[in-house]
Amino acid sequence: MNFNIENTFTNELPADPIQENTRRQVAQACFSYVTPQKTSHPKIIHVSDTMLKELGLSEADITSEEFKNVFTGNEVFPNTQPYAMCYGGHQFGHWAGQLGDGRAINLFETVYQNKNWALQLKGAGETPYSRNADGLAVLRSSIREYLCSEAMYHLGVPTTRALSLALSGDQVLRDVMYDGNPAYEKGAIVCRAAKSFLRFGSYQLFPARGDVKTLKTLVDYTIRNHFSYLGEPSKQTYVAFFKEVAERSLKMVIHWQRVGFVHGVMNTDNMSILGLTIDYGPYGWLEGYDHGWTPNTTDNTHKRYRYGAQPEIVLWNLYQLANALYPLIKEAAPLEAVLENYQEQFPEKYVQMMREKIGLFSSKESDGKLIADLEEVLQKAETDMTIFFRLLATILKEDTVEKAIEKIAKAFYTPSEVVAEIKTSWENWFQNYLERLQSETVSDEERKRKMNAVNPKYVLRNYMAQLAIDDANKNDFSLLNELCTLLKNPYDEQPEYEKWFAKRPEWARNKVGSSMLSCSS
Template identity: 70%
Template sequence: MKLNIKDKFNLELPADTHLENSRRQVFNACFSYVTPKKTTRPELIHVAPEMLENLGISKEDSTSNLFLKVFSGNEIWPNTRPYAMCYGGHQFGNWAGQLGDGRAINLFEVAHEAKSWMLQLKGAGETPYSRSADGLAVLRSSIREYLCSEAMYHLGVPTTRALSLVLSGDRVLRDVMYDGNPTYEKGAIVCRVAPSFLRFGNYQIFAARQDVENLRTLVDYTIKHHFSHLGIPNKETYLKFFNEVTQRTLGMIIHWQRVGFVHGVMNTDNMSVLGLTIDYGPYGWLEGFDFGWTPNTTDSQYKRYRYGNQPNIGLWNLLQLANALYPLIEDAPALEAILNQYKVDFEDASLKMMREKLGLQVERTKDKLLVQDLEDILCLTETDMTIFFRCLGRFKKCNPHEGLPLIEEAFYTPKELSHEVKTRWSAWFEAYANRLLEESVSDEARAKGMNKVNPKYVLRNYMAQLAIDEADKGNYALIDELFQLLKYPYDEQYKQEKWFAKRPEWARHKVGCSMLSCSS
C-alpha cells in the first residue's frame, strides 16, 4: 500500500511540548502528539470505495493486513506522528474552556490528484483532551457516523467523509441514556477524512487565553492552506476569511434545512471552519415535519438545537468566531456588517431553496406567503417531510383537487385529518396550481427538477438502528445495503422501495430511533 504523505498541520504549527498522554490543560500549542491504543482483535467491517480512490488506495490494498493495522490504530505509518488537536468551545451556549480531540486522533495528511486529505481515527483511545472519558467509540455510534457522513456527501451536503469502519474486538462501557445503567458494548473505530478538521473552537481557545501570537499563527496557516485565494494574511484578508466562513456556514445549514437534517449538537467545537458537517452524534432526519424537533436527549428541555433554530445557532456560533478573530482585526463594525448580512442572505437563500423544492423557477413576491402557508399546514398534522416533497413532484397543475390524495402516504394518521385541515390543504393546492401556471416548464420537467433536490432516501434513525442491531449479531450485510442505497438518494431504486416509508410505529419511542444521547 502506497500513500503520498504530505503532512502540514503538525509540521507548521506549534506542538505541545509535554509528551506524556495525561489529561491536562495544554497551552501555547495547536496539538499534542499521541499514540492510538492497540486493539485486541480488529476486523474490517466496511470500506468506502470512493474514498479509497480519492486517497490513491487500491481495493486490493484495502483488504491487506497493513490497511487493517493502520486504520485500527495498531500500526503507525512510517515517518508520521499521530496527534490530537487542541480547541475550546461553547457547549449549549456556555463557554466550556479547553475541549480538544478527546476521542479523535489525526494520523497524517495525504495528497492525491491535487487534493489534500487529513485522515483521523475516531475511537482510537485517550488523548490529553479526553478529560474523564476513555477516548473510545462503540459500534452503534461508529455505524451511524460512517453511514451518515457518506450519505450526506451523496445528498450534496458539505460534509466530512469516511474511509473505513473497523470493529476493535474490545468491549467499551457506555451509559446509553445517561440514566445510571452503563453496559458493555462492542468497540469500533471510524476513519474520518476531510481537507481539515479545524473548528471554530481551534481559534476560540487562543482568543480566550489572550494568546494572540498563536491565534495569528493558526489563522495565517488556515488562510495559506485552505483560503489561499484570499491573498496574503492581513487585516483585510482576515475579514475576507471571516466572510467566507460565514457564507460557507450559511450554505451548509441551507442544505441541512433542505433535506430535513438536524445536527443535534451545534456547539462551536462542532462547527467546521470549512463549512463542513462535522461530528455525527445525536443527529436525525425529520420524520414528522416539526420546526421544534431535536434528536438530542440532552437538549430535550430547551431545544436549543431544534430544526427550526439551526439558522439562528449558525449565526450565534459565527458571532463567537468573530469575537475570537477580533484581536487580529479590531474592527467591530466590519465584523458586525458581515454578521448582519448573514441574516439577509439566509432569508434569501432559504426562499430560493424552498422555490427549488416546490419546482418554482420564476421569482414571485407571493412565493414567500405560499411557502409560509405550506409550512404552517405541514405542522398541523404529523407529516413525513421526505415523502411529502417527493410525492409533491408528481402534482399536476391542471388537477389541484388531486393534490391531497397524492400526498396521503406522507401522513402518519391520514384517517384522522380533520375537515379544517383538509380544507386548508385544498386551498393551498389551488394556490400552488395557480402559481405553477406562471411557470413555462411542463409538469414532467418540473418533477425532474424537484427530484434532484428532494431526496427519496435519507438515513432515518430507525434504518441506522436496524443496521446496528444486525451488526451486534455479527451480521454486517445491512450496513452495506444502506451504504449502497444512500449513494443514490435521488434515484427511484425500485428494488429498494421498502426504504421509502414512514418511520414504523415500533420505532417512535425506541432508543436509537427517535432521540439519542451525546454518547450515541
C-alpha cells in the same frame, strides 16, 4: 499502500512540548502528539469505495494487513506522528474552555490529485483532551457516523467523509441513556477524512487565554493552506476569511434545511471552519415535518438545536468566531457587516431553496407567503417531510385540488386527522399552489425531474440505522451493506429498495436509537 504524506498541520503549527499522554490543560499549542491504543482483534467491516478512490487507494489495499492495522490504530504509518488537536468551544451556549480531540486521533495528511486529506481515527484511545473519558467508541455510534457522513456526501451536503469502519475486538463500557445502567458494548473505530478538522473552537481557545500570538499563527496557517485565494494574511484578509467562513456556513445550513437534517449538537467546537458538517453524534432526519424537533435527549428541554433554529444557531456561532478573530482586526464594524450580510442573505437563500423544493423556477413576490403557508399546514398533522416533497413532484398542472391531496396522502402519519380545519387548510394551500404552477413555463415532466434532484427519495432515518446496528451486534452486516448501497443514490428511484421509501414504523417512534439519541458514544 502508498500515500503522498504532507503534514502541514504538524509542520507549521506549535506542538505541545509535553509528550506524556496525561489529561491536562495544553497552552500555546495547536496539538499534542499521541499514539493510538492498540486493539485486540481488529476487523475491517466496511470501506467506502468512493473515499478509497479519493485517496488513490485500490481494492487490493483493503485486504492488506497494513490497511487494517493503520486504520484501527495498531500500526503507525511510516514517517508520520499521530496527534490530537487542541481547541475550546461553547457547549449549549456556555463557554466550556479547553475541549480538544478527546476520542479522535489524527493520523496524517495526504495529497492525491491536488486534493489534501487529513485522516483521523475516532475511537482509537485516550488523548490529553479526553478529560474523564476513555477515548473509545462503540459500534452503534460508529455505524451511525460512518453511514451518515457518506450519506450526506451523496446528498450533496458539505461534509466530512468516512473511509472505513472497523471492529476493535474489545468491549467498551457505556451508559447509553445516562441512567446509571452502564453495559459493555462492542468497540469500533471509524477512519474519518476531511480537508481539515479545524473548527470554530480552534480559534476561540487562544484569545480566551490572551494568547493572540498563537491565534495569529493558526489563522495565518488556515488562510495559507485553505483560503490561499484570499491573498497574504493581513487585516483585510482576516475579514475576507471570516466572510468566506460565514458564506460556507450559510450554504451548509441551507442544505441541512433542504434535506431535513438536524445536527443535534451545534456547539462551536462542532462547527467546521470549512463549512463542512462535522461530528455526527445525536443527529437525525425529520420524520414528521416539525420545526421544533431535536434528536438530542440532552437538548430535549430547551431545544436549543431544534431543526427550525439551526440557521440562527449558525449565526450565533459566527458571532463567537467574530469575537475570537477581533484581536487580529481590532475593528468591530467589518465583522458586524459580515454578520449582517448573513442575516440578509439567509431569507433570500432559504426562499430560493424552498422554491426549488416545490417546483417553482421563476420568482414571484407571493412565493414567500406560499412557502410560509406550506410550512404551517405541514405541521398541523404529522406529515413525513421526505415523502411529502418527493410526492409533490408527481402533481400535474391540470390536477384538481382533490387529486393533488390524494397524491401526497401517503405522507400523512394519521390520515384520519386530515379533516375539518386541517383539510380545509390543505385545500386552500393546494388551490394557491396549483394556480401558481400555471405561471411556470417548464413542463410537468421537467418540473418533476428538477424537483427530484433536490428532494431525496431516501434519507438515513434513525430507525434504519438502528436496524443495521442491531444486526451488526449479531455479526450480520448485510443490512449495513444494503444501506451503504441505497444511500449512494438517494435521488434515484431504486425500485429494488422501495421498502425504504416509507414512514417511520410506529414501533420506532419512542425506541432508544430510533427516535432521539443521547450524546453517549
